[in-house]
Amino acid sequence: MSLLRAAHIAKSFRGLKAVAGASFEVPERGIVALIGPNGAGKTTCFNMIAGVFPPDSGAIRFEDRNIEGMRPDQVCAAGIGRTFQIVKPFAGLSVLDNVMVGGFLREKTRAGARSVALGVLRKLRLESKAEMPASALTLPDRKRLEVARALATRPRLLLLDEAMAGLRPTECDEMVAIFRELNRADGLTILLIEHVMRAVMALAQHIVVLHHGEVIARGAPAEVVRDPAVLECYLGEETEV
Amino acid sequence: MPLDLLANVIIAGVLTGLVYGLMALGLSVIFGVVRVVNFAHGEMMTIAMYAAVLLFGAFRLDPFLAVLPVAAAFFAFGYALQAGLINPFITRPEHSQFILMVAVAIIMVNGLLIGFGPDARNVQTDYQLESIEIGKLLVDKARLYAAVVALAASALLFAFFRFASAGKAIRACADNHLGALVVGLRVKHLYALTFGLGSACVAIAGCMMILLVDVTPNLGPAYTLLAFVIVIVGGLGSMAGALLGGVLIGVSEALAGLLITPSAKSMFSFGLLILVLLFRPQGLLGRKA
Amino acid sequence: MSRRGIALLGGLAILLLALPGVANAYLLSVATLILYLAYVGQAWNVMMGFAGQLSLGHSLYVGVGAYAAASLFFHFGVGPWAGLWLAIALSVALGCAIGFLAFRFGISGVYFALLTIAFAEFVRIGFDHLQWTGGPGGLFLKVAQRDQIDLANFRGPPEMYYYAILCLAALAFAGCAWLLRTKAGYYWQAIRENEEAAQALGINTFRWKMLAVAISSAMTAVAGVFFAFYYNNLFPEQIFHISRSIEIILGPIIGGVGTLFGPILGAALLTLLSDGITEGLAAMGWEIPGVKHVFYGVVLLAVVLFLPNGIWPPIARRFGLRR
Numbered sequence: 077m078s079l080l081r082a083a084h085i086a087k088s089f090r091g092l093k094a095v096a097g098a099s100f101e102v103p104e105r106g107i108v109a110l111i112g113p114n115g116a117g118k119t120t121c122f123n124m125i126a127g128v129f130p131p132d133s134g135a136i137r138f139e140d141r142n143i144e145g146m147r148p149d150q151v152c153a154a155g156i157g158r159t160f161q162i163v164k165p166f167a168g169l170s171v172l173d174n175v176m177v178g179g180f181l182r183e184k185t186r187a188g189a190r191s192v193a194l195g196v197l198r199k200l201r202l203e204s205k206a207e208m209p210a211s212a213l214t215l216p217d218r219k220r221l222e223v224a225r226a227l228a229t230r231p232r233l234l235l236l237d238e239a240m241a242g243l244r245p246t247e248c249d250e251m252v253a254i255f256r257e258l259n260r261a262d263g264l265t266i267l268l269i270e271h272v273m274r275a276v277m278a279l280a281q282h283i284v285v286l287h288h289g290e291v292i293a294r295g296a297p298a299e300v301v302r303d304p305a306v307l308e309c310y311l312g313e314e315t316e317v
Numbered sequence: 318m319p320l321d322l323l324a325n326v327i328i329a330g331v332l333t334g335l336v337y338g339l340m341a342l343g344l345s346v347i348f349g350v351v352r353v354v355n356f357a358h359g360e361m362m363t364i365a366m367y368a369a370v371l372l373f374g375a376f377r378l379d380p381f382l383a384v385l386p387v388a389a390a391f392f393a394f395g396y397a398l399q400a401g402l403i404n405p406f407i408t409r410p411e412h413s414q415f416i417l418m419v420a421v422a423i424i425m426v427n428g429l430l431i432g433f434g435p436d437a438r439n440v441q442t443d444y445q446l447e448s449i450e451i452g453k454l455l456v457d458k459a460r461l462y463a464a465v466v467a468l469a470a471s472a473l474l475f476a477f478f479r480f481a482s483a484g485k486a487i488r489a490c491a492d493n494h495l496g497a498l499v500v501g502l503r504v505k506h507l508y509a510l511t512f513g514l515g516s517a518c519v520a521i522a523g524c525m526m527i528l529l530v531d532v533t534p535n536l537g538p539a540y541t542l543l544a545f546v547i548v549i550v551g552g553l554g555s556m557a558g559a560l561l562g563g564v565l566i567g568v569s570e571a572l573a574g575l576l577i578t579p580s581a582k583s584m585f586s587f588g589l590l591i592l593v594l595l596f597r598p599q600g601l602l603g604r605k606a
Numbered sequence: 607m608s609r610r611g612i613a614l615l616g617g618l619a620i621l622l623l624a625l626p627g628v629a630n631a632y633l634l635s636v637a638t639l640i641l642y643l644a645y646v647g648q649a650w651n652v653m654m655g656f657a658g659q660l661s662l663g664h665s666l667y668v669g670v671g672a673y674a675a676a677s678l679f680f681h682f683g684v685g686p687w688a689g690l691w692l693a694i695a696l697s698v699a700l701g702c703a704i705g706f707l708a709f710r711f712g713i714s715g716v717y718f719a720l721l722t723i724a725f726a727e728f729v730r731i732g733f734d735h736l737q738w739t740g741g742p743g744g745l746f747l748k749v750a751q752r753d754q755i756d757l758a759n760f761r762g763p764p765e766m767y768y769y770a771i772l773c774l775a776a777l778a779f780a781g782c783a784w785l786l787r788t789k790a791g792y793y794w795q796a797i798r799e800n801e802e803a804a805q806a807l808g809i810n811t812f813r814w815k816m817l818a819v820a821i822s823s824a825m826t827a828v829a830g831v832f833f834a835f836y837y838n839n840l841f842p843e844q845i846f847h848i849s850r851s852i853e854i855i856l857g858p859i860i861g862g863v864g865t866l867f868g869p870i871l872g873a874a875l876l877t878l879l880s881d882g883i884t885e886g887l888a889a890m891g892w893e894i895p896g897v898k899h900v901f902y903g904v905v906l907l908a909v910v911l912f913l914p915n916g917i918w919p920p921i922a923r924r925f926g927l928r929r
Contacts (some may be wrong), residue, residue: 126806152808160806166799168864177796180789181808189792229808354716409914411715412660416859416910419852423903430896534896538848542727545720553716580742584731590724598713 079104079265080125080156080233085134085144086289087120094120096289097134102233107259107266109276109297112286113309118269119161121286122237125267126158127151138233153181157231159222161238161269165210172197172206174221178228193228200224200254216247220254227258234258236268240275252278277301285309321453326575327568328456332464334567336525338560339467340540341547342474343518349554350491350511353403354411356418359540360425361516365391365523366532367433373440380440380524384466388520395516399509407508422537429534437531445528463525470521471560474514478556487511491554543583546590552603561602565589611927622772626765634764638836640877641771642829647857647869648778649825654855655864656782656791657818658798659705660715663722665850666729667697667823671830672840676747677739679759679835686760686831693827700725701823705816723848730846744841747834760835767836774832775870778825783866785821794818798864860909862916871918879905 078101087095095117102108110118124131130145137143143151152158157178166174175196179189197203200220205213210221219239226234236255240248252275258264270276276283276297283300285293287309293300300306344358355361368387372378402421406414447458478484487507490497497504526532543566551562566586573582593600625637646668653659674696675689704725708718734742755762760770785791793814796804805811834840844850861872883898913920921927 147810148802148805149808149810152806158806160803164800164803166796166803168799169795173792173795177792177804177809178807180792184789186787186789189789225803225807348716406910411719412654412855412859412863413910413914415660415662415719416856416906420903420906420910423906424900427896427899427903431894431900435895542723542848545723549717549720578735581731581735584728584735587724587728587731591721591728594713594717594721594724595707595711598711598717 077104078102079106079139080267081137082121082125083135083137085121085124085131085136087117087124087129087132093289095124095131095286098286098289098291099134100284100291100294102265102267103282105259105263105265106281107255107268107279108282108284109280110267110269110284110286111271111273111276116286117289118286119237120289122158122235122269125151126156126235152229152231155230155232156235157226157229157233158235159219159226159237159239161241163215163218163222165213165218165221167209167211169210170206171202171208171210171213171221174210175224175228178225181229189228192230193224196224196227199227199258216243219243219251223254227264231264233265233267236266236270238269238271240270240272243272245274248272248275249278251275255279273301323575324453325455326571328454329460330568330571331564332456332460332567333529333571334564335464335467335560336522336529336563337543337547337567338563339470339518339525340522341544341551341563342471342556342559343515343522344544345548345551345554345556345559346474346518347512347515348548350487351399351403351407351508353407353414354418354545355512355515356415356541357422357425357537358519358544359542360422360429360537361391361519362523362526362540362544363429363532363534363537364425365520366527366536367429367438368520369524369527370438370440370532379442380528381462381466384521384524387524388517391516391520392513394513396509396513398516399512400505403512404505404508422541426534426537429537433534435533435535437533439531440527442528459528463528466525467522470518471556474518475556477514483507483510539583543586546586549590549600550593552600555600555602558600558602562600608927610925614927619776626768631764634768636877636881638764638768638771640874641768641775642832642836643854643857643873643877644870645771645775645778646826646829646854647861647873648775648782648866649822649829650855651858651864651869652782652785652794652825653818653822655858655868656786656798657794657815658801659815659818660719661722661822662719662848662851662855663704663724663726664822664826664854665846665848666722666726667701667826668830668833668850668854669726669733669840669842669845670697670700670729671827672834672845673733673739673745673830674827675831676745676834676840680745680747681738685758686835687758690828690831693831694824697823697827697830698820700729701819702816705819709812709815723851726846726848726851730842733842733846739840742842744839747838749838767832771832771836774828779866779870786866790814790817795864856906858916860906860916862918865916865918865922867922868916868918871921872916875917876902 080102083099084097085095086097098121110121112118123129125136127146127148127150135142135144138154138156143154172193175193176189179192183189183192197206200223202217202220202224205217213221223239240251243251255266259266280297283297284291285300285306292309293303293306340362344355347355365387369380369383372383373380406417445459449456449458478488486502487510490502490504490507494504547562547566548559550565551558569585569589570582573585626634629637650661650664653661671693674693675686678684678689678692679686704722708721713721733739739745752763755766793809796809797811797814801811856876857872858869860876861868880902883901887893887897
């Protein structure tokens with residue numbers, strides 16, 4: 077059964093079609109990657125799901141209700157957490173406080189939010205840095221903090237917007253291991269946008285390829301990378317396979 | 318009410334409004350480029366007015382001639398202020414910039430108070446009492462000339478930004494700070510240049526305004542608020558908007574003074590400001606962010 | 607809180623409680639003013655320091671609160687304890703109106719700050735033309751019997767006002783300390799740091815910003831009621847003036863925006879400095895109007911130049927205190 081289903085969603089900016097009737101599904105407990113060259117409409121799809129702006133047409137169904145047109149905070153409350161491509165830590169707060177902000181979504185008390193936050197920090201191996209100010213973290217740690225904050229809202233579906241970009245291969249593998257564990261042990265469903273093919277191939281069970289705002293291929297990773305249409309759209313693009 | 322009285326008041330409002338517009342133009346250009354709100358703008362205006370009073374008193378220098386030295390001095394002062402004090406604050410949070418400019422404003426107002434005392438000062442020329450008759454319409458000579466100078470100064474500034482290479486470079490800075498740095502523009506120098514030009518606008522507006530009203534040190538904060546109202550109504554960062562806003566406020570003040578009571582005139586301006594902020598927050602001629 | 611923090615607070619509390627016993631009338635009035643500014647600064651800090659919404663028009667809430675309670679007392683003999691509620695209701699209504707319009711129409715940053723100034727100026731000129739409250743000529747309350755305490759009408763000797771404002775300032779301090787540890791405190795700080803990220807974590811930013819405005823305006827209205835009954839006279843030109851708003855926010859900014867001790871420290875330093883300069887200049891025979899404020903401006907300039915986060919954060923770090 078699919079947890080998230082985007083049906084014929086479309087979005088134009090000043091007449092330019094960013095997404096033109098794309099449809100895809102994310103199965104419960106699945107990990108799906110949305111890939112495609114720059115400007116394919118991946119982030120636009122994400123923003124429509126996350127409620128940053130509504131689709132011009134089409135429907136987005138999460139669990140058993142339609143979420144298109146909801147505000148970002150409503151989408152989050154419905155059970156979808158997201159990270160940003162350009163990390164947005166609350167720079168003046170400590171790492172723990174950053175994550176506690178997320179924790180307060182489902183916990184009324186400070187103690188409750190704190191225990192949720194500490195649990196998440198442990199999973200992301202950030203607990204030793206809990207008291208550091210967020211502004212003092214290195215980029216890989218900031219990327220983890222971004223994930224930790226989203227996880228503290230206890231989402232059923234996590235949207236990852238290039239969570240691996242800028243990481244070294246070993247750091248990337250470590251993140252992949254963390255996400256796998258979250259998926260296996262906690263049953264977290266993940267939809268990711270990713271350029272780092274190393275991570276995509278290691279994580280995704282299913283890949284959707286966007287090009288010019290349309291889905292041009294979908295399927296298991298091994299099939300998709302051999303698809304002639306996919307190879308063609310990537311020709312000339314720099315990819316890290 | 319007789320129609321010609323109404324027409325006279327509206328014409329006076331438009332002419333005064335053009336001088337307001339030039340003052341606001343200075344604020345608008347500074348904000349549009351440097352992205353710092355000059356909370357000392359009105360105080361600078363009063364300093365220019367006092368400068369005109371001084372030059373008139375000492376050398377019988379007509380305010381229309383005083384424009385040149387005062388504008389030059391203000392340009393240098395503005396350049397130095399931006400280069401020395403404000404540039405390090407560009408990346409600071411807004412409230413920090415606000416306090417910086419408030420401190421500058423406090424020093425200016427009270428400096429004037431020490432230097433000139435609290436009493437009103439003015440200049441007295443022959444033509445201030447003369448007016449031109451066009452049919453039934455009466456136009457004050459001083460007001461007309463002041464408006465012409467304000468328009469000419471605005472036109473010069475337009476031309477500078479349109480045609481001069483430094484003007485184009487400043488526009489590039491305003492459009493894309495990082496891009497400007499990347500292509501090797503001296504952004505800090507250009508910021509200082511902009512602040513200098515904005516200050517020169519205020520200087521000219523001040524020299525003109527002293528022909529129309531008396532000056533006291535406490536006029537500073539009132540002019541600062543007035544300049545804010547004008548640029549927001551017209552559109553922060555839009556040059557034509559500043560002039561349009563100035564004229565609108567000038568006319569609305571004049572009409573409020575005629576129809577209701579002069580003391581309620583700024584209530585009209587602030588009412589207009591609130592309406593514009595709510596329904597067209599980018600200002601009448603401003604572009605959407 | 608650390609042991610040092612508790613010791614510091616305890617020492618401060620004893621000093622403040624004992625002050626009327628040792629201070630003369632002048633010192634007591636200075637202390638009252640400091641506590642008043644510390645209290646209003648704390649109120650402003652809820653909006654700006656916690657939630658990141660820069661208000662430059664807080665004199666609006668002081669003025670409306672003061673006029674509401676004072677005119678009820680003046681015209682109908684209604685005491686300040688009842689008038690307080692009208693003051694709070696009116697201020698909160700105004701604050702929420704500004705907040706609603708601004709946040710719904712997406713006005714933020716400099717534009718929001720200017721909108722708050724515009725509203726304050728608009729209301730100031732309105733009161734200038736409202737004859738019922740005396741217009742520009744002012745509203746005068748009958749000056750209190752200085753030797754007997756009439757708590758029901760909040761009239762009494764300076765010591766009573768001192769303890770009242772001390773109580774308010776202490777309550778505000780404790781209340782803010784508590785707020786910062788609640789969900790609201792965390793949500794406000796998240797909004798202050800990054801609104802988009804806050805929203806993505808399920809925070810209805812509109813609602814929480816409105817709450818900050820409501821709390822801040824309510825607290826400030828109480829200060830207005832105090833102001834009215836302490837000074838006994840109100841002029842629109844004075845109480846609503848933008849320089850009043852600036853006076854309110856200087857304390858927390860100098861002390862440290864978003865900190866709990868900042869507003870108190872800032873209010874104390876600025877008031878002492880300002881009075882010290884006045885006294886010093888008088889002693890030197892330099893009683894020229896304006897000299898004091900020039901010094902004031904220079905000190906302000908020095909603080910923003912050299913201590914960009916305010917005075918309290920570096921002190922707190924030095925002594926190992928939080929906030």
